[in-house]
Amino acid sequence: MPAAMQSLTIRPRRLRATASIRSLVAQTTLAVDQLIQPYFVAERDVDREPIEGFTGIHRWGIDALTDEIATDLVHGVRHFLLFGSSPERDERGSAASAADSRVAQAVRRLRERLGDAPTLFTDVCLCSYTSHGHCGVVKGAQVDNDATLSRLAAVACAHAAAGADFVAPSDMMDGRVGAIRTALDDAGFANVGILAYTAKYASAYYGPFRNALDSSPEGFDRAGYQMDFRNRREALRELDLDLDEGADLVMVKPALAYLDVVADLAAASDVPVCAYSVSGEYEMVKQMARVGLADERALAIENLTAIRRAGAQAILTYFASTIARERWL
Numbered sequence: 613m614p615a616a617m618q619s620l621t622i623r624p625r626r627l628r629a630t631a632s633i634r635s636l637v638a639q640t641t642l643a644v645d646q647l648i649q650p651y652f653v654a655e656r657d658v659d660r661e662p663i664e665g666f667t668g669i670h671r672w673g674i675d676a677l678t679d680e681i682a683t684d685l686v687h688g689v690r691h692f693l694l695f696g697s698s699p700e701r702d703e704r705g706s707a708a709s710a711a712d713s714r715v716a717q718a719v720r721r722l723r724e725r726l727g728d729a730p731t732l733f734t735d736v737c738l739c740s741y742t743s744h745g746h747c748g749v750v751k752g753a754q755v756d757n758d759a760t761l762s763r764l765a766a767v768a769c770a771h772a773a774a775g776a777d778f779v780a781p782s783d784m785m786d787g788r789v790g791a792i793r794t795a796l797d798d799a800g801f802a803n804v805g806i807l808a809y810t811a812k813y814a815s816a817y818y819g820p821f822r823n824a825l826d827s828s829p830e831g832f833d834r835a836g837y838q839m840d841f842r843n844r845r846e847a848l849r850e851l852d853l854d855l856d857e858g859a860d861l862v863m864v865k866p867a868l869a870y871l872d873v874v875a876d877l878a879a880a881s882d883v884p885v886c887a888y889s890v891s892g893e894y895e896m897v898k899q900m901a902r903v904g905l906a907d908e909r910a911l912a913i914e915n916l917t918a919i920r921r922a923g924a925q926a927i928l929t930y931f932a933s934t935i936a937r938e939r940w941l
Contacts, residue, residue, distance in 0.1 A: 639921075640917055640920050640921040641920070642913065642916055642917045642920050642941060643941060644687075644688045644689060644932070644935060644936045644941060645688065645690060645691075646920070646925070646926050646927060647689065647691065647916075647926070647927055647928075647929055647931075647932035647935065647936075648691040648692065648693055648733065648886070648926060648927065648928040648929070648932065649684060649689050649691070649692050649693070649928075649929070649930070649932035649933050650692070650693045650694075650695060650928055650929075650930060651672055651677060651680070651681070651692055651693070651694055651695070652669070652670070652671045652672065652694075652695050652696075652824050652825065653671065653672060653674065653677060653694055653695065653696040653697075653714045653715055653717075653718045654671035654672055654673050654674075654714070655671075655696075655697055655698060655699050655714060656673070657673050657674070657675075658671075658673040658676075659672075659673055659676045660672050660673065660676050663820065663823055663824045664823050665819065665820050665823050665895070666820035666821075666823060666824055666891060666894075666895065667895060667898040667899075667902075668898070668934075669820070669824065669891075669894075669930055671824065674714070674717055674718045674721050675721070677718060677722075678718075678721050678722055678725050678726070680933075681722060681726065681730055682725070682726060683937075684730075684932075684933050684936065684937075685726065685729050685730060687933075687936040687937045688936045689932050689933055689936045690729070690730060690731055691730070691731040691733070691926070692730055692731065692732055692733065693733040693734070693735060693780060693928055694715050694718055694719065694732065694733070694734050694735065695715070695735045695740070695824070695825060696708075696713060696714040696715035696718070696735070696740065697714070697740035697741065697825045697826065697827070698713065698714070698740070698741050701741055701742055701743045702742070702743055703742060703743055703744065703749070703750065704738075704742070704749055704763060705738030705739075705741035705742040705763060706741070707741045708737075708738055708740075708741040708763070708767045708770075709763065709766035709767045709769075709770045710770065711770055711773065711774075713770065715734050715735075715771060715774075716770055716771060716773070716774040717774075719732055719734065719771065719774035719775045719776050720774050720775060722775075723774075723775040731777050731778070732775065732776050732777050732778070733776070733777065733778040733779070733780050733807055734771040734776045734778070734779055734780065735780055735782055736764055736767045736768050736771065736779045736780060736781040736782065736783070736792070737764075737767075737781065737782045737783045738760070738763060738764070738767070738783065739783075739825070739827040739829070740825035740826065740827040744829065744830045744831060745826075745827050745828050745829040745830050746829050746830075746831075746834070747760075747782070747783040747784065747785070747834065747837065748760030748763070748764075748783055748785055748837070749763060750831070753831065753832055754832070754836055755785070755836065755837055757785045757786050757787070757837070758787075760783065760785050760788075761785060761787060761788055761791040762791070764781055764783060764785065764788050764791065764792060765788075765791050765792050765794075765795035765796075766795070767779075768781070768792045768795060768796060768804075768806075769795055769796060769799045769801065772796055772799070772801040772804040773799075773801070776804060777804065777805065778804065778805040778806065778807045778860070778861070779792060779796075779804060779805075779806055779807070780806075780807040780808075780809065780863075781806070781808060781809060782809040782812060782865075783809075783837070784809065784812050784834075784837045784838050784839070785837065786853075787857070789806055789808050789853075789854050789857035789858060789859050790856075790857035790858065792806060793806060793857060793858035805860035805861065806858065806859050806860050806861070807859075807860065807861040807862075807863060807886065808854040808859035808861070808862050808863065809863050809865055809888075810847065810850050810851050810854045810859065810862040810863055810864065810877065811839055811846075811847035811850055811851070811863070811864045811865070811870070811873050811877065812838050812839060812863075812864075812865045813838060813839045813840070813841045813865065813866065813870065814833065814834050814835040814838035814839065814840065814841065815838075815841060815865075815866050815869070815890070815892075816892070817866045817869070817890045817891070817892030817893060818866075818890060818891060818892060819891065819892055819895075820891035820892065820894070820895050821890065821891040821892075824891070841869070841870075844872060844873060844876065847864070847873045847876060847877060848876060848877070848880055851877055851880060851881060855881070855882060855883065859883065860883060861883055861884050861885075861886055861926075862877060862881055862883060862884075862885055862886065863885070863886040863887065863888055863928075864877060864885070864886075864887045864888070864924075865887070865888035865890060866888060866889070866890040866892070866893060867887040867888055867889045867890070867893065867919045867924070867927070868889065868893050868915060868918070868919070870887075871918065871919065871922040872922075874887050874919065874922040874923050874924050875922045875923050877923070878922065878923025878924065878925075879923065884925040884926060885923060885924055885925055886924060886925065886926040886927065886928060887919045887922070887924035887926075887927055887928070888927075888928040889915065889916065889919060889927055889928065889929040889930075889931075891930065893915065894929070894930040894931065897911050897912050897915065897931075909938075909940050912931045912934075912935070912940070913935075913940060913941070916929060916931070
């Protein structure tokens, strides 16, 4: 038999013949319970406020947010990450650690109404509470790493006291996971977990998010503390440090442009790896769909499945609520 004919005895297309067969042999699955929906808590008591350049995403008043999350739960979304900000900003981000911060208020309200049904993650950072927009205490032309650690720990403890399940430090200061773990344990919050932004890159994908929290930095950029997008092995060093300091979950942010990093961490981590499909990734899908260049559902699901295929066990995505409510899966 000619070699060309012999090769046709093996036909991979047999496993692609029908939707049923493709589903049977699919190597990667995407499910709603693997998704975490981020929400922005408004600075004032409103229903909801649109965010410029962030299609379909809002800042939510606490009562409206509680209603929204209650609806999400009905549709199967169970995990949420809350971001907040304050109109009262100073050099140290003092409002971030207040017992009555908007995030702390939202967590308390959610617990009062919904109990432990939602898994609540809270962002721990100072950028949307500081007058300069940086993620820590600024001294001169840089963020003072060590002076920032106690501030982050105070924020984490305030959120834990309100009822957060996980705190998620997104600042990229060296040693912050260990400082937060020690502070939580000392304050009696040993069961509150830490989702570490282990490999957070200084990225151009964050534009809509910065509009949401008015958190653009002043004076200098964040390249001095967030990771350089040219670096891959450095993420493994950050992973080792975060695991040694007590991280319960680790994260890569952004996701799509860093699938190699997601795969590296998934292969090396002893704890589950998350990936954050960030605001720029979300908005690119929205804009392509708006001008008729892509099907929104198909593109969103393809992107998120690629992130899962790279090894992420959980994905933070602004599409989570839509995927569940509109039954995209």
